[in-house]
Amino acid sequence: MQQRISLITLGVRDLAVSKRFYTEILGWEPVESPPEVVFFDLGGLVFSLYPHESLAADFNTTAPTDQPTYRGFTLAHNLRSEAEVNALFEHLKKHDVVILKEPEKVFWGGYSGYFTDPDGHCWEIAHNPFWTIKDDGRIEMQPPDVDE
Template sequence: MEQRISLVTLGARDVAALASFYEALGWQRVDSPDGVVAFDLLGQTLGLFGLEDLAADMGVRVETLGHGAVTLAHNLHTPEEVDALMARAEAAGARIVKPAAKAFWGGYHGYFADPEGHIWEIAHNPFSPLGPGNRFRWNGYGG
């Protein structure tokens, strides 16, 4: 198995409302089969799929899915960009879990929950500067 993730799927109680939230952040949908909303990212895709449908597809009861201890992270070039995106997310309906602030590890970050509780970390990491096309790599792309 290669070290990459192709698709992250979020189980959604209300796919249309959750899709509207991500569209309010400026994301654009791509064509997708009925019942699935997809947003292409840089080399991956974020999919939204009905929670009941996801459970059925996996062959498990929906109660077993819950919310795990997982965060999705979005890194930016500056602390000011972090503040701006946190404000945009809140205006779009996100709940601020932790306001952006200096981090113990030397960066700047905050956390928000989308309208269905999926947690996003919004960060500026000076030790992992973004590369060409805003691509992220742990410890950056330095020479």
Template sequence: MDQRISLITLGVDDLARAREFYEQGLGWVPKSAPDGVVFYQLPGIAMALFGRGDLAEDAHHPVDGRFSGITIAINQRTEADVDAVLAQAEASGATILKPAERVFWGGYSGYFADPDGHVWEVAMNPQWTINDDGTVSI
């Protein structure tokens, strides 16, 4: 089996509000938006927004309201870029969970929760390379 992730789907409470956050707030551009779902092409991977209840039904797993222990990361090239992404997210309705700071592994990172509570890390890791196409090399 190939070692990869193809799609991350976020279950959202209000698809229109989630689209506004990602598109108006963060400047993302949808690739496709068939009825009830929206897809964003990211470097080497795709992300979808799908109604939380619809996703629970599709997965046959109830939404229990607890933090799942999963975060999504957006790596940046500089500390200033990390700060800018966190500020943009907060200005668009995200909740800052941890302001950016230098961390034990030698990088710089902070966390925000999007309007549906999905936890995102924004990080700069000096040991990783962000390629010109946006992909990350570890």
């Protein structure tokens, strides 16, 4: 198996509400999709929204009725500066998005905060001074300094 992820799908309670959140609040552009799913082209990775019941049926289970905020993973979006992180959080607050953690300096040397989408999926918004964000948005990871 090659080291890559092709598709990330989030199970959502209300597809229309989630689509509005990602398009109107986050400003993402969906691609043409069947009406029962929403796809976003992230430049080599596809991100999709799909109703909980349909996603659960896809792998022969049932959707849980109560979704905890902590689910053991987070999605992340990296920005080029702390100022960009702060500006995005100000934008989110204007739209009454649930903020889990205000942006702050963090132990690994960066700056980050967390919010949730309408279904409680956690997003980290971060500035990592050790990574370069290319013009096309892809991350270039710089090797850590190693004292030998």
